[in-house]
Amino acid sequence: MKFAYYPGCSARSTCAELNEATHIVAAKLGLELLQLESATCTGARELRAIDPVGFYALNVRILALAERESLPLMTICNTCTLNVLDAHAAFVSDPELAKSINAQLAEEDLQYSGRTRISHFLWVLHEDIGEHRLRELVVNPLNDMTVAAFYGCHITRPPLRYGFVDSRNNVALEKLAEILGCQPIDYSGRTECCGFHTAAHDEKVAIKLTGQHILSAKTAGAKAIVTPCPLCHTILDGFQAEIEKDMSQKLDMPILHLPQLVGLALGLSAEVLKIDRHMVPASALRPYMADIAKRSG
Amino acid sequence: MTSAYAPTQSNLVGRLGQAEEHDTLAARNSRLAPGDIVAVKILRFDRAEDRSAYQDFRVPYQKWMRVLDALNWVAENEATDLAYRWFCGSKMCGTCAVRMNGREVLACWEAVEPEMTIEPLRNLPVIRDLVVDRTPYENKVASLEPWIERTDIYQSFPEPLTHKQMKDASKALDCISCMCCYSACPVIGLGDLTNFAGPAPLVQLGQTALDPRNNPMKVKRALALTGIFNCISCYKCEEVCPASIPIVSRIIEPLKAKTAQLIPEMAKHSLALRAIVAARGRVDPSALMLRVQGLKVFVKLPRAIRLLVRGKIDLIKTFLKIKTEASEAAGRILRRRAATK
Numbered sequence: 001m002k003f004a005y006y007p008g009c010s011a012r013s014t015c016a017e018l019n020e021a022t023h024i025v026a027a028k029l030g031l032e033l034l035q036l037e038s039a040t041c042t043g044a045r046e047l048r049a050i051d052p053v054g055f056y057a058l059n060v061r062i063l064a065l066a067e068r069e070s071l072p073l074m075t076i077c078n079t080c081t082l083n084v085l086d087a088h089a090a091f092v093s094d095p096e097l098a099k100s101i102n103a104q105l106a107e108e109d110l111q112y113s114g115r116t117r118i119s120h121f122l123w124v125l126h127e128d129i130g131e132h133r134l135r136e137l138v139v140n141p142l143n144d145m146t147v148a149a150f151y152g153c154h155i156t157r158p159p160l161r162y163g164f165v166d167s168r169n170n171v172a173l174e175k176l177a178e179i180l181g182c183q184p185i186d187y188s189g190r191t192e193c194c195g196f197h198t199a200a201h202d203e204k205v206a207i208k209l210t211g212q213h214i215l216s217a218k219t220a221g222a223k224a225i226v227t228p229c230p231l232c233h234t235i236l237d238g239f240q241a242e243i244e245k246d247m248s249q250k251l252d253m254p255i256l257h258l259p260q261l262v263g264l265a266l267g268l269s270a271e272v273l274k275i276d277r278h279m280v281p282a283s284a285l286r287p288y289m290a291d292i293a294k295r296s297g
Numbered sequence: 298m299t300s301a302y303a304p305t306q307s308n309l310v311g312r313l314g315q316a317e318e319h320d321t322l323a324a325r326n327s328r329l330a331p332g333d334i335v336a337v338k339i340l341r342f343d344r345a346e347d348r349s350a351y352q353d354f355r356v357p358y359q360k361w362m363r364v365l366d367a368l369n370w371v372a373e374n375e376a377t378d379l380a381y382r383w384f385c386g387s388k389m390c391g392t393c394a395v396r397m398n399g400r401e402v403l404a405c406w407e408a409v410e411p412e413m414t415i416e417p418l419r420n421l422p423v424i425r426d427l428v429v430d431r432t433p434y435e436n437k438v439a440s441l442e443p444w445i446e447r448t449d450i451y452q453s454f455p456e457p458l459t460h461k462q463m464k465d466a467s468k469a470l471d472c473i474s475c476m477c478c479y480s481a482c483p484v485i486g487l488g489d490l491t492n493f494a495g496p497a498p499l500v501q502l503g504q505t506a507l508d509p510r511n512n513p514m515k516v517k518r519a520l521a522l523t524g525i526f527n528c529i530s531c532y533k534c535e536e537v538c539p540a541s542i543p544i545v546s547r548i549i550e551p552l553k554a555k556t557a558q559l560i561p562e563m564a565k566h567s568l569a570l571r572a573i574v575a576a577r578g579r580v581d582p583s584a585l586m587l588r589v590q591g592l593k594v595f596v597k598l599p600r601a602i603r604l605l606v607r608g609k610i611d612l613i614k615t616f617l618k619i620k621t622e623a624s625e626a627a628g629r630i631l632r633r634r635a636a637t638k
Contacts, residue, residue, distance in 0.1 A: 009580040014609045038622035040578045040630075045530045046567035047574065047631075048546075049553035057630045058574075086546070104630060126313045155314070157532035160543065163316030166400055167536055172314025193483055193531035200582075200589050201566040205529060208487050238604065277607055 001128055003074035003119075004066035005033035006084075008230070009041050011076055014238065015230035017274035018257045022076055022121065024273065025259040028266045029129055029137065033074065036065045042083035045197045053097075059087030060101045064112035072117035074124055076259070078154035078229035079197075081120045085161055088118060120155060122172055122228045122258060134179050139267040141181025145224065145288045147261070148217035149173035149184060150236065151191050152229035167191045173226065173258075180265035187220040189213025194235040203242065206235045211243040214253050224285055228258040237279050254282035264289065325408040326361060333358040335409050337367055339379070340416040342423045349423075351414070352376065364397055364415065365404035368427075380426035388539060391473030394418055394480070395427050401477035401537040418480035420495075434479060437498045441519045445505045446512040462509045468547045469503035471540040478534035478544060484527055492524035496534035496544050499523060503548040506555065517559040525549065525556055526563055565589055575631035578623030583615040 005026075011019040026033050039062045041047075048055040062084055066073040075081045091098050092114045102111050119127065125134065156167040164170060168191050174184035192213050195206030214236065217225055227233050237255040244251050255278060256264075263273040270289050275282045318324075329335065335356040342349040354375050356367045365383055372379045383393035386405045393404040396416040421429040460467075478496035479485060485495040494502075502523065506516045534544040542548065557564035569588040573580055583601075586594050594601075604610045618624075 010582075012579065013611065013614075014582050014604070016608070038626065040623045040627040041574045041580050043574065044570060044580065046570040049550040050557040050564060050567045051571060051631070052550075052554070054571075054631045058627065061626060061630070107629065108626065123312075123314055153531040153533075158535045158543065158545065159532075160535075160541075163318075164536075165317065165320040168400075169317045169320050170314060175313065193529050193533070195483075195529045197530045198527055198566075200570075200585055201526065202491070204490055205484055205487060205527065208490060209483055209529075238600075238609070241603070242600070277609070279603060279607060279609075 001030065002032040002034065002071055003124070004069050004071040004116075005035045005074050006039055006062055006066075006076075006080065007035065008075065008077040008080040009044075010230035010234065014234055015257070017277040018076060018230050018233070018259065021257060021259045021263055021273045024268060025263040025266065028263070028268065029125075031074075031124070031128075034069060034071060036062065039065055042080045042087075044079060044083075048083065048086070053100075055083070056087045056090055056097060057101050057104055059084050060091050060098075060112050061105055061110060063088060063091075063116040063118070064105055064110040066116045067112055068110060072119055074119055074121060076121045076228070076257075077231065078120070078152045079231055081118065082154035082161065084118050088114065088116070089161070120228060122155065122176070125176055125262065126172060131175075131179055134176075138180060138265045140265055142261075142265050142288050143181060144183045145181070145285070146185050146221050147177045147182040148187055148220065148222035148225045149177060149190055150194075150213065150217075150225050150227040150232055150255075152227060152232040153191075153193050155228055156191055173228065176258075177226065177261070180261060182261070182265075185217070185220045185222050187213075187222065188216040194232040196231040196235050199235060199239075203239065207239060207243050207246050210235050210239065211247045211251075214240070214243065214251050215247065215249070218251060218253055222253070223288075224254045224256050224261075224282070226256045226258055226261045230257065233257055240280050252280065252284065254278065254280050254285055256282070322408050325410060328411055329358045329362070329409065331358060331360050333411070335362070335367055336412045337371065338412075338414045339368075339371070339376075339426070340414070341376075341379070341426050342417070344423070344425060356409075358409065362409045363405060364395065364402060364407045364409055364413070365393055367409050367413070368404055368415070380424070380428045382428055389473060391475035394475040394477045394539075396480065401480050403475060403477070403539045406539055418476050420480050420482065420485045421476065429476070431476065434474075434476060434495075434497060437494055438501045440522060441494070441498060441502045442515070443501050443505050443519070445508055445510055446515045447510065448512045448514075456510065458509070465547050465551045466504055466507040468542050469500050469507060471542050472497070472500045472504070473540055474501070475539060477537040477539060481533040481537045483531060483533060484529055491527040492522075493527035494523040494525070496528075496549070499525065499528075499552060500542060500544060500548050503552055507548070507551055513559060516555060520552065520556045521560055521563070523552070523556075525553055526566065528553075571631060574627050576624065576628065577618055578621055578625070578627040581615050583610050583612060587615075 007019045040058050043055040156170045177184040195209045199206040260273045335358050337354045338351050341352050354371045356370050384390040388406045417423045417427045418429050424430050484493045528549050566589045
């Protein structure tokens with residue numbers, strides 16, 4: 001199974017470990033990834049607000065790059081996923097916009113016809129790999145490791161894009177964690193916001209919000225938090241020291257990227273999955289990795 | 298629509314993790330049959346005694362029962378002193394919003410659940426039981442002066458307005474001021490930490506600020522008070538809006554665009570990101586931080602060093618702007634747009 005793969009900016013800078021882990025885990029899963037090297041940023045939240053036309057053009061260009069390869073597009077960032085989905089929706093519903101974007105793309109011999117299927121890695125696991133195959137591939141079931149799923153906003157809201165009456169009804173991550181041998185836990189932060197999108201100009205909102213979520217996961221007994229979004233990861237992991245300072249309390253909560261959790265269950269080591277690159281050490285998870293050491297040793 | 302742009306619905310219709318079908322009004326109603334008992338837990342509050350406590354009620358289900366019907370039954374049969382607001386009972390007046398099982402709903406429009414905990418809205422002072430004080434919201438809206446001020450001459454009657462020009466303002470006009478979004482907003486939940494006006498006041502402002510006939514200087518005055526770039530784009534407001542207003546994408550984002558035009562210093566982060574993407578094709582987080590925070594960034598030196606140690610920032614990349622296919626494409630698309638504006 002082959003995908004045009006769009007890692008986004010975060011997985012190529014602050015969360016470079018996510019990109020590396022994705023490539024390794026995808027290979028294990030039998031997914032062939034063609035990384036779209038010439039793709040640009042999707043514009044995060046900023047561009048879509050202040051320059052919607054430029055925003056649509058950049059995103060449709062990414063979809064056109066995938067279409068040129070006749071491949072579905074796989075993303076690993078929530079915000080990128082919503083951006084390309086929104087741009088696709090605008091493109092197919094506004095022929096005038098579609099025409100003007102295609103005129104711009106024509107300069108580099110690109111064209112979009114609206115046919116690229118967009119899928120986040122989380123959905124690829126459920127829809128393209130499937131529960132049955134995934135269970136076959138799990139060689140190191142994670143011994144009931146208690147995991148808190150942190151969805152992040154843009155993979156479950158807005159309602160008109162994803163169709164959730166109540167975003168708390170999303171259980172895709174918990175289902176997956178179960179397949180990997182984890183014990184998913186319920187807590188108040190599951191579908192809450194990490195505050196990433198204002199953190200570049202003012203971190204205090206992100207620090208206050210995310211502190212509550214990590215504490216809730218910890219109180220509910222989570223050994224780790226798993227997230228499908230590198231932006232959430234940046235706050236949950238990269239800001240955890242500031243969060244602890246703000247709360248005057250140690251949290252020590254390891255944060256895993258989704259492919260890393262999958263990789264552990266597939267028998268890959270923490271080193272291969274670059275879990276050691278995180279700001280919060282994952283030493284508390286060692287008991288679940290010990291099996292791997294034995295297996296690979 | 299020409300066939301070249303035939304929409305593929307596959308991107309917009311989902312499966313596990315992308316959509317759900319079981320949580321509709323009909324599905325909720327079908328969980329109960331007449332005669333069943335609805336277990337209702339209501340958070341009661343008495344301001345005079347400054348005391349709050351949950352009180353349990355067992356309400357007999359009737360066909361098509363709404364949250365409001367359950368509250369009416371409680372008030373008529375078990376707690377005649379229960380305070381709650383409602384008027385129209387048909388999703389028009391916006392007075393009956395409460396939180397049911399942790400989610401903002403209109404009592405008049407929501408089917409009952411077999412077990413429900415009903416609480417007052419958050420982020421507004423509670424007067425008694427389920428009745429909140431709307432004054433903070435009303436004061437905020439009043440300070441934004443949400444009306445149209447004309448300085449130019451009327452071109453003709455009726456005015457030559459197009460649907461396209463009014464597409465966002467007309468969405469804002471669907472607002473019934475029920476305060477569901479205001480209660481759901483996590484940034485408002487942080488109180489005075491920011492000066493963010495919140496979704497409901499911004500929707501009220503959008504009704505006139507997104508109207509092309511309004512005086513830009515007046516719109517500018519209002520936008521300066523909104524702290525609009527503190528919106529974290531979590532879409533919690535959209536999720537609970539009973540009027541289905543796309544609050545983030547059709548109200549807050551167009552208002553942000555207006556702010557970037559009229560008060561660029563408020564939109565520093567957005568403008569910096571745009572410039573970085575236009576120059577580099579991608580976001581370099583260090584470059585973004587330097588541009589947005591300037592010298593203030595050195596206050597965060599300890600974290601920067603920690604990130605550097607873990608290989609999470611790459612300063613060589615930051616200072617060496619390498620030309621790539623991506624940077625050329627982004628430059629072409631974004632710079633030309635800037636030039637034609």
